[in-house]
Amino acid sequence: MAEAKRVQRPxxxxxxxxxxxxxxxxxxxxxxxxxxxxxxxMMIVWWLVAAAVGEDAxxxxxxxxTSWFGNLVLTLSLLxxxxxxxxxxxxxxxxxxxxxxxxxxERLGMACxxxxxxxxxxxxxxx
Numbered sequence: 001m002a003e004a005k006r007v008q009r010p011x012x013x014x015x016x017x018x019x020x021x022x023x024x025x026x027x028x029x030x031x032x033x034x035x036x037x038x039x040x041x042m043m044i045v046w047w048l049v050a051a052a053v054g055e056d057a058x059x060x061x062x063x064x065x066t067s068w069f070g071n072l073v074l075t076l077s078l079l080x081x082x083x084x085x086x087x088x089x090x091x092x093x094x095x096x097x098x099x100x101x102x103x104x105x106e107r108l109g110m111a112c113x114x115x116x117x118x119x120x121x122x123x124x125x126x127x
Contacts, residue, residue, distance in 0.1 A: 033081075040073055043065060047065045049061075078124070082115070093108065
């Protein structure tokens with residue numbers, strides 16, 4: 001059998017070579033917030049099921065949900081909900097064929113990144 005002659009080919013580019021773009025970062029954050037909200041939903045479902053099961057189960061679940069960690073999870077979930085909402089509006093705008101220029105797309109991404117914490121704080125202050 002003939003020996004294979006290996007050709008030195010360039011390696012495929014790695015993430016270190018490319019500068020992350022705002023639109024890619026916001027897309028990754030959409031996925032992260034979507035998955036993180038699933039954790040919060042499971043926590044809320046646990047709380048509701050525990051309320052239906054009995055007083056002891058509810059006290060355990062309520063103690064967790066109202067602890068500092070539970071409050072942190074719920075607050076970050078609220079941030080995720082607002083970010084996901086604003087990102088969804090951005091995608092609807094893109095689906096209509098508008099705001100697809102790079103500068104405008106980046107402005108919409110910044111609006112999502114700035115708007116989500118602002119709306120989260122407003123929600124927490126109003127509740």
